[in-house]
Every structure is written in structure tokens, then in C-alpha cells.
Amino acid sequence: MSAPRPARRSLRVRLSGLLCALWILSAAASRDVALRSNDTTGNSTRGSREDVHQQNRHKTFPVLSFKYEHVRKPFEISIWILLALLMKLGFHIIPRLSSIVPESCLLIFVGLLIGGIIKAIGEEPSVLDSQLFFLYLLPPIILDAGYFLPIRPFTENLGTILVFAVVGTLWNAFFIGGTMYGVCRIEGAQLASVDLMSCLLFGSIISAVDPVAVLAVFEEIHINELLHILVFGESLLNDAVTVVLYHLFEEFSHADTVTVADALLGVVCFLVVALGGIMVGAIYGVLGAFTSRFTSHTRVIEPLFVFLYSYMAYLSAEVFHLSGIMSLIACGVIMRPYVEANVSHKSYTTIKYFLKMLSSVSETLIFIFLGVSTVAGPHAWNWTFVVFTIILCLVSRVLGVIGLTYVLNKFRIVKLTKKDQFIIAYGGLRGAIAFSLGYLLTDSRMKNMFVTAIITVIFFTVFVQGMTIRPLVDLLAVKKKKESKGSINEEIHTQFMDHLLTGIEDVCGHYGHHHWKDKLNRFNKAYVKRWLIAGERSTEPQLISFYNKMEMKQAMMLVESGSAAKLPALVSSVSMQNQGPGRRAIPSISKSREEEIRKILRANLQKTRQRLRSYNRHDLMMDRFEDNISEIRFRRQRVEMERRMSHYLTVPANRQETPPVRKVCFDSEHKVYTYDDDESLRGRTVQLHPRAPDAVALLREPSQRPDHRSRAEPRETEPDDQEEQDQMKLLRCFSDPGPDKEDEDGSFLSG
Amino acid sequence: MGASQARYQQEYHDLVDKSGFSLEQIKNLHYRFHQLSGNNETISKGNLDIIPALEDNPIKSQIIDAFFDKRNQRQNETGSCEEIGFEQFVMVMSHFRPPPSPMTDAEKEAVRSLKLRFLFNMHDTGSDGTITLEEYRKVVEELLSKSEHMEEEVTKDIADAAMLEVASTNVPHMGPDEFYEGITFEHFQQILKDLEIESRMHIRFLDVDTTTMHCGKFSS
Numbered sequence: 001m002s003a004p005r006p007a008r009r010s011l012r013v014r015l016s017g018l019l020c021a022l023w024i025l026s027a028a029a030s031r032d033v034a035l036r037s038n039d040t041t042g043n044s045t046r047g048s049r050e051d052v053h054q055q056n057r058h059k060t061f062p063v064l065s066f067k068y069e070h071v072r073k074p075f076e077i078s079i080w081i082l083l084a085l086l087m088k089l090g091f092h093i094i095p096r097l098s099s100i101v102p103e104s105c106l107l108i109f110v111g112l113l114i115g116g117i118i119k120a121i122g123e124e125p126s127v128l129d130s131q132l133f134f135l136y137l138l139p140p141i142i143l144d145a146g147y148f149l150p151i152r153p154f155t156e157n158l159g160t161i162l163v164f165a166v167v168g169t170l171w172n173a174f175f176i177g178g179t180m181y182g183v184c185r186i187e188g189a190q191l192a193s194v195d196l197m198s199c200l201l202f203g204s205i206i207s208a209v210d211p212v213a214v215l216a217v218f219e220e221i222h223i224n225e226l227l228h229i230l231v232f233g234e235s236l237l238n239d240a241v242t243v244v245l246y247h248l249f250e251e252f253s254h255a256d257t258v259t260v261a262d263a264l265l266g267v268v269c270f271l272v273v274a275l276g277g278i279m280v281g282a283i284y285g286v287l288g289a290f291t292s293r294f295t296s297h298t299r300v301i302e303p304l305f306v307f308l309y310s311y312m313a314y315l316s317a318e319v320f321h322l323s324g325i326m327s328l329i330a331c332g333v334i335m336r337p338y339v340e341a342n343v344s345h346k347s348y349t350t351i352k353y354f355l356k357m358l359s360s361v362s363e364t365l366i367f368i369f370l371g372v373s374t375v376a377g378p379h380a381w382n383w384t385f386v387v388f389t390i391i392l393c394l395v396s397r398v399l400g401v402i403g404l405t406y407v408l409n410k411f412r413i414v415k416l417t418k419k420d421q422f423i424i425a426y427g428g429l430r431g432a433i434a435f436s437l438g439y440l441l442t443d444s445r446m447k448n449m450f451v452t453a454i455i456t457v458i459f460f461t462v463f464v465q466g467m468t469i470r471p472l473v474d475l476l477a478v479k480k481k482k483e484s485k486g487s488i489n490e491e492i493h494t495q496f497m498d499h500l501l502t503g504i505e506d507v508c509g510h511y512g513h514h515h516w517k518d519k520l521n522r523f524n525k526a527y528v529k530r531w532l533i534a535g536e537r538s539t540e541p542q543l544i545s546f547y548n549k550m551e552m553k554q555a556m557m558l559v560e561s562g563s564a565a566k567l568p569a570l571v572s573s574v575s576m577q578n579q580g581p582g583r584r585a586i587p588s589i590s591k592s593r594e595e596e597i598r599k600i601l602r603a604n605l606q607k608t609r610q611r612l613r614s615y616n617r618h619d620l621m622m623d624r625f626e627d628n629i630s631e632i633r634f635r636r637q638r639v640e641m642e643r644r645m646s647h648y649l650t651v652p653a654n655r656q657e658t659p660p661v662r663k664v665c666f667d668s669e670h671k672v673y674t675y676d677d678d679e680s681l682r683g684r685t686v687q688l689h690p691r692a693p694d695a696v697a698l699l700r701e702p703s704q705r706p707d708h709r710s711r712a713e714p715r716e717t718e719p720d721d722q723e724e725q726d727q728m729k730l731l732r733c734f735s736d737p738g739p740d741k742e743d744e745d746g747s748f749l750s751g
Numbered sequence: 752m753g754a755s756q757a758r759y760q761q762e763y764h765d766l767v768d769k770s771g772f773s774l775e776q777i778k779n780l781h782y783r784f785h786q787l788s789g790n791n792e793t794i795s796k797g798n799l800d801i802i803p804a805l806e807d808n809p810i811k812s813q814i815i816d817a818f819f820d821k822r823n824q825r826q827n828e829t830g831s832c833e834e835i836g837f838e839q840f841v842m843v844m845s846h847f848r849p850p851p852s853p854m855t856d857a858e859k860e861a862v863r864s865l866k867l868r869f870l871f872n873m874h875d876t877g878s879d880g881t882i883t884l885e886e887y888r889k890v891v892e893e894l895l896s897k898s899e900h901m902e903e904e905v906t907k908d909i910a911d912a913a914m915l916e917v918a919s920t921n922v923p924h925m926g927p928d929e930f931y932e933g934i935t936f937e938h939f940q941q942i943l944k945d946l947e948i949e950s951r952m953h954i955r956f957l958d959v960d961t962t963t964m965h966c967g968k969f970s971s
Contacts, residue, residue, distance in 0.1 A: 500873075
């Protein structure tokens with residue numbers, strides 16, 4: 001074991017050496033990395049002139065030529081992204097680094113290094129371009145957050161979150177701004193030129209908790225859901241406040257006087273920005289959901305609709321200076337339930353992974369750029385200003401959280417404990433949004449000082465708070481996130497309780513929280529779902545969708561941990577069943593059913609083998625994974641059948657009269673059976689539960705008679721049409737949950 | 752007038768002690784009770800049946816039965832009554848009181864146990880101390896009763912899956928000779944322990960009479 005280790009270590013050293021070399025190369029090759037357009041046009045004209053000049057003399061045909069300028073921009077972008085990701089990869093290879101230091105710190109550090117290297121070679125490192133940040137880097141992160149926002153805890157704590165976001169941010173902004181103004185009045189600080197408006201502007205920039213930083217740090221500490229949603233929700237919703245305050249104070253700092261009317265307008269502006277943003281997002285969300293209803297024939301582009309509608313929502317909101325973040329969140333939240341009901345499973349996976357991928361890349365780039373910008377930007381260091389900023393940020397956050405919690409706890413059922421308050425206060429991280437806003441400032445006297453202070457605060461929060469929050473969480477024994485296993489019992493009882501509490505509220509006679517939620521749900525079911533969800537899934541109750549999802553998950557899990565049994569020829573497996581009538585206790589099925597089953601099995605197997613592997617991107621055929629699914633499924637069935645056979649054979653005849661808990665009949669082959677892999681069937685009760693991916697189970701009810709055979713007869717007629725339905729429904733889970741009567745061939749072909 | 756007021760006061764104080772509500776809340780509940788009962792002393796199932804808002808509730812009958820279930824009176828009786836008085840009404844409502852906080856772990860367990868017991872009684876219609884498969888099936892059926900084109904098979908499947916889950920979490924190694932009879936209260940507690948019932952199963956009881964105001968803001 002020790003022999004490979006030095007090899008691995010030397011590999012790592014080599015790897016890091018290679019990475020450094022590549023960085024230097026890219027730094028040397030890139031002049032302005034943040035896409036500030038430079039003299040490419042100049043270069044290209046020069047190049048073409050040279051070409052013309054060269055054509056006049058006859059020269060040998062250039063076999064290999066170097067023409068870098070025209071791929072320069074995409075080349076630089078790609079190499080930056082590639083190297084950023086390689087860095088990220090590198091961190092996780094190093095064994096214990098990622099558990100001590102949060103990734104964001106490491107990335108900033110790398111950015112610092114890069115910046116230093118670039119400066120050392122004499123190039124000018126670029127600063128994080130605000131437009132790049134706001135238009136390209138921020139939206140994927142926010143969309144990812146919004147699309148996967150856990151709705152239930154969010155709405156349950158919405159009041160608290162809003163109070164923290166709005167009141168908390170306002171308090172922070174004014175406290176910091178006001179106190180800084182006071183500090184600036186101190187004689188020896190050389191800050192006399194900073195006026196009140198600028199201070200308030202600065203306060204408003206620095207006061208907002210940053211969603212990117214919060215996500216980056218909190219994701220790694222796996223804190224319990226309540227705290228996570230509180231801090232995270234606050235960081236998302238305070239964008240509206242930040243936008244308004246920023247624009248307000250920027251306007252005011254150029255104006256001479258501020259009247260009360262202006263202040264009132266500010267309040268109105270806030271409402272417009274917030275509600276307007278949400279409305280824009282909602283409109284695009286509904287559009288997106290509506291579009292997804294019709295995509296059953298073009299499954300390949302489904303994910304694009306989600307991304308594009310959301311991005312349009314963000315951009316549209318930004319056009320009107322509304323809150324783009326809230327728009328994006330609203331769009332994602334509204335779109336999600338309907339889109340998920342409409343798109344195929346593959347599209348759902350694509351959306352999920354693409355979002356995660358984009359947001360991961362964005363986050364990495366943001367932090368690296370932060371590091372580079374620190375080295376690059378013009379700094380004006382003022383000890384007083386910076387130190388006081390940091391202190392004030394901490395103090396105001398703590399005071400704000402304590403004060404607000406005190407008030408909130410009067411209204412909350414689940415009160416926030418001191419530990420919770422500490423984590424909320426400590427989790428108030430600042431990040432790149434503050435930096436970009438600071439960088440957008442036009443007044444360059446203060447700008448450098450402000451930017452320096454902002455960067456220092458960001459560094460402080462990310463490094464100090466980010467690194468220490470994990471041991472603190474462990475030290476304070478804060479509740480961690482519990483892994484939910486998707487229990488059907490919990491789902492049943494959650495719904496049961498919803499109805500129960502609504503009913504009790506009705507008996508009590510007042511319209512409380514549950515009553516309105518129930519009303520909203522009923523409205524949703526009666527009207528909205530009809531419009532936005534295609535086909536029969538629009539009327540599917542939530543419990544059933546949950547159940548189907550769970551079934552599918554289990555089927556997938558089963559497939560991935562497929563059994564080791566070989567797949568025998570199908571005919572023989574079916575013929576095993578034919579021995580039924582001869583044996584005592586085998587749950588036999590009628591002859592005609594056997595025939596059907598055999599036919600279907602054979603047909604499916606043939607299809608599996610005949611399917612073409614097409615790489616045509618216009619029709620994604622079922623791929624290898626799904627081939628395996630069918631193979632493994634058959635394999636599984638075979639194993640189950642054998643087991644059941646052996647069990648029934650070993651069971652003495654007189655055990656047949658067990659109470660009518662449940663007995664199992666043979667079901668159609670579309671089921672994937674589960675049992676735990678311990679040997680025996682655990683009593684013939686609730687075992688052998690057929691996990692039917694999205695199919696209606698054909699489990700027949702036991703009567704008390706032990707004779708399965710005769711029981712099978714009366715049900716014979718039903719399976720025929722059931723199976724047709726089953727086939728359609730089965731295909732849904734692996735290809736498309738489309739409209740019901742999809743042709744079997746068609747579903748294999750469409751993607 | 753004065754005498755009956757005094758009597759009410761005495762009753763109220765008893766109820767405050769027994770149920771944990773505040774005096775204001777008891778008064779409001781009494782007002783509501785009078786509304787429901789048409790100023791009689793007791794209410795019957797019929798009185799609760801006609802509440803219009805309950806019409807759309809899929810588990811309406813279970814909720815109503817729960818009021819008349821003697822097991823929810825915490826007096827170790829079983830069976831059901833025909834009519835209930837105000838005291839029983841309040842006792843049933845007390846199951847939905849928001850938990851006092853902060854709670855010690857023992858208090859949390861006690862509250863959770865109480866609320867889970869209420870849920871259990873709602874499911875265990877046969878009063879035999881276990882929820883059998885049939886009873887659980889009925890629960891799922893009722894839950895899905897308001898949705899359209901309900902397929903019986905699916906409800907059975909869901910109930911079966913749920914029972915299987917309970918069985919496999921609580922009795923992981925059943926031999927081939929055993930079968931799982933029904934969910935006992937301990938098993939029930941075990942499977943729902945992650946739901947944090949004590950902080951979710953409550954409604955806000957009002958300190959102010961808002962039946963005429965139509966806004967429920969204050970909490971206890």
C-alpha cells in the first residue's frame with residue numbers, strides 16, 4: 001500500500017506543476033482577460049495587410065501557419081474556464097484540504113496567485129467586469145438556487161425571511177452608513193471629503209448578504225434546513241432592497257437636496273422593484289410552463305426552454321431596473337412543478353445537471369476573478385475606514401439579528417434559539433455582488449477607497465467567517481441536515497396533516513394559514529394545472545406523483561445495483577411457469593396470460609437488440625443505459641421467479657390459510673420486483689411488493705382461499721387492457737411521460 | 752346572570768388547567784361552540800357536518816369522528832360518543848395547541864407522543880391498538896377521495912408500500928413464518944419521528960375574537 005502512495009504524491013506534484021505552467025502560459029497569452037475588447041480589429045487589419053503584401057511575392061505554400069488573433073477571444077475564455085475547473089479538481093484531489101478550507105477561500109487564493117503572477121510578468125491583470133458578472137456569471141447561480149428552492153420551508157418561514165431581508169438590510173445600510181459618516185468626521189482620518197450620501201451609498205452596498213458566498217459556504221456545512229433557508233432566503237430577497245437603496249443613494253449623491261418626497265418615492269420604488277420583479281418572473285414562469293406542455297415531440301430542446309425563459313426573465317427585469325434576482329427566483333419557482341410534470345425524465349436530469357454545472361462554473365470563476373481583481377485594482381488604503389467598516393459590519397449584523405429575532409419570536413411558533421441567532425448572524429457573508437456594485441460607482445474619488453474596503457470585508461467574511469463556521473457549527477452542536485429518504489409514510493402523513501389542520505381550522509371557524517394554503521392548492525388543481533400540464537398528469541394527485549417518483553427511484557437504484565444472475569433464454573423462463581399446474585403451491589396463471597406475457601417479453605427483447613445506436617442529435621434513441629435497464633429487469637424477474645418458486649415449494653400446503661393481509665399473484669413482466677437480498681421471502685404478507693415504475697400495479701387482492709389458481713381466472717379479462725396501459729405507462733419513465741397513447745415504437749424513437 | 756357567569760368562570764379555570772389554553776382562548780372557543788351547537792349544551796355529528804368549509808376536505812368524516820372518539824379525551828376510555836359537551840370539545844382542540852417553547856427534550860417527547868396518539872387514533876378505527884392494512888388502505892383512499900378518476904389499484908399500492916416500509920423499518924428480519932399484523936403505536940412513532948410533529952401539528956388559536964373579522968393574525 002505504501003508503494004502507490006509516493007507514486008500518487010509525485011503525480012500530484014507533477015500535476016500542480018503542470019497547472020502552474022499552464023497558468024503562466026495563459027496569463028502571458030491573455031492581455032485582457034475579462035473580455036474588454038482591445039485592438040483585435042487593429043491586429044486583424046494589420047494581418048490582412050501583411051497577407052496582401054506577402055501575396056505579391058511568391059512564397060512557398062504555408063503548410064502550417066499561426067493565426068491566433070481570430071480565435072483569441074473564445075480561446076481565452078475557454079482556457080480561463082478550463083483552468084479554473086482544473087483548479088477546482090485539484091483541490092479535491094488533495095486529501096484534507098477541502099475539509100478544512102472552504103472552496104471559496106481556496107479559489108480566491110488561487111485568484112490572488114494568478115493576479116500576482118500576471119503582475120509579475122508585467123501584464124495588467126484584469127478586474128472583474130461588472131457587466132460580465134451581472135449578466136453572465138450571476139444568473140446561473142441564482143437560477144440554480146431558485147429552481148431548487150425547497151418550497152415548503154421557504155413559505156413556512158417567509159415572514160421571517162422577509163423581515164430579515166428588508167428590515168435587516170435597511171438597518172444595516174443606515175447603521176453602517178450613518179456611523180461611517182460619524183467616523184469620517186473624526187479629525188485625524190483624512191476622510192473629511194466623504195459626505196453623508198456617499199457614506200449611505202457605501203452602507204447600502206456593503207450591507208447586503210451575498211447569495212453566492214452564502215451558498216458557497218453553507219453548502220459545505222450541511223446545516224439544518226431551517227437555518228439554511230433563513231440565511232439563504234434572506235440573501236436572495238435582499239436584492240430588491242439593495243437595488244433600490246443603491247440607485248436611490250446614487251441619485252441622491254448627485255443631487256443637491258433630498259426631500260421627504262424623495263424618501264417616499266424611495267419606498268414606492270422598493271415596492272415596485274420587488275413586486276415588479278416577481279411579476280416579471282411569474283409571467284415568464286407561466287410562459288415556460290405553458291411551453292413545456294407542448295414539447296412532447298421535441299424532447300431534446302426541453303431544457304433550453306427552462307434556461308432561456310428564466311434568463312429572459314432576468315434580463316427583462318434588469319431592463320426596467322427591477323430586481324433581476326427576484327424575477328429569476330419567481331420564474332424558477334413557478335415554472336418548476338409544471339415543467340417537471342411535463343418533461344421527460346431525461347430532460348429533468350439534463351436540467352438539473354446543467355444548472356448545477358453552470359452554477360458551479362460561475363461560482364468558481366467569480367471567486368477566482370475576485371482574487372485577480374484584488375491584485376489588479378487601484379487601491380486606496382485607509383486604515384480607519386477599513387477597520388471601522390469591518391467592525392461596523394459585524395456589530396450591525398449582530399445587533400440586527402438579535403433585535404429582529406426578539407420581535408420575530410413573538411410571532412413565530414418555532415422560536416429561534418440563541419444558537420440559531422448566532423449562526424444567522426455569523427452567516428451574513430458579503431461577496432461578489434458588493435464588489436461589483438462598488439466597482440460600478442462612477443465617482444472615482446471615493447471609489448478606490450470604497451472598493452478597497454469592500455474587498456477587505458469580503459476577504460474577512462469569506463476567509464475568517466467561512467473557515468471558522470464549520471468548526472463552530474460542530475462546537476455548538478447545531479442541528480445538521482437530516483438525510484430524508486423519501487418515505488412514503490411521511491408523505492402520506494404530511495398531506496394528512498395538511499387536511500387535518502385545515503379541517504380543524506374550519507371547525508374553529510377562522511381562516512388561518514392552512515385555510516389559505518388549501519384554497520391555493522385547490523385553485524392550482526382546478527385551474528392552473530389543467531392549463532400548464534399536458535395530458536393526464538394534470539389531474540394526478542400529489543401523493544400519487546410522489547409515489548410514482550419513489551417507485552421510479554427505487555427501480556433505478558435496483559437497476560444500478562443489478563443482480564448477478566445471468567439472463568437465461570426467455571423462453572425457458574416462461575416455460576418454468578408452465579410447470580405451474582403440476583406443482584402444488586405455485587401461483588399459477590392462466591394459459592392465455594402466459595401466452596401474452598411470453599409474447600410481450602419476446603417482443604421487448606427483440607426490440608432491445610434491434611435498436612439502432614444513433615448519434616444523430618435530432619432523435620436521441622434510447623441509449624445503453626436503458627438497454628441495460630430492460631436486460632436487468634428481465635434478469636431480476638427471472639431471479640424473483642426462481643426464488644418464489646423455491647419458496648412456495650418449500651412451504652407446506654397447510655400454511656395457505658394466512659389471514660388476508662396480502663398475497664401475491666404473478667404480475668405482468670413490466671414490474672421490477674424488489675426484495676431485500678436476504679434470502680427468504682419475509683412472510684407472505686407485504687413482501688414481494690412489485691415496484692412498478694409508473695405503472696399501475698396488477699396486484700390482485702387475496703381472498704382467503706389458498707387456491708391461487710382459481711383466483712387468477714376471474715381477473716383474466718382485466719390484465720389485457722391493463723397491460724396495454726402498463727406498457728404505455730412504463731415507457732413513460734424511461735423515455736417520455738407524454739400523452740397516453742404513444743406508439744410503442746414512437747416512444748423508443750423520440751428522445 | 753351573575754351566577755352563571757361565575758359558573759362559567761369556574762369551568763373556564765378548570766379547563767385552562769386541564770387543556771393549557773389561556774382564558775381568552777377558552778372564551779373564544781366557547782363562543783364558537785355555541786355557534787356550532789346552535790346554543791345548545793352539546794354538539795352532535797350533524798352540527799359539525801354542516802360546516803360549509805369542511806365540504807371540500809377529503810378526510811372530513813375522520814376529522815368529525817375524531818371529536819367524538821373517547822380515546823381522545825385522555826381518560827383511557829374507548830368507543831365513541833353521540834354528543835360531546837364543551838369540555839370534550841376543548842380537550843380535542845388541545846391536541847392542536849402550539850407547543851410552548853422552549854421545550855426540554857422530555858417535554859418535546861411528551862407533546863409529540865400526545866399528538867401522534869391523536870393521529871394514531873384517527874387511523875385505528877377498529878380501536879384495537881394497531882393499524883391494520885385495511886385501515887391504512889382506507890386512510891389512503893380517503894386522502895385521495897377528492898381527486899378525479901381514482902384508480903383503486905394505486906391506492907392499494909400506496910398503502911401496501913407504506914405498510915412495507917413500516918414493516919421493514921421496524922421489524923427488519925421477519926422470518927418466513929411471520930407476518931406483519933399491523934402498525935402498533937411504537938412503530939407509528941418510529942416511522943414518523945423525523946416529521947417533528949410537535950412543531951408542525953398545531954394551529955393558531957386566537958386571543959381575539961376574529962370570527963367576525965376574518966383575519967387570523969395573533970397567536971397564543
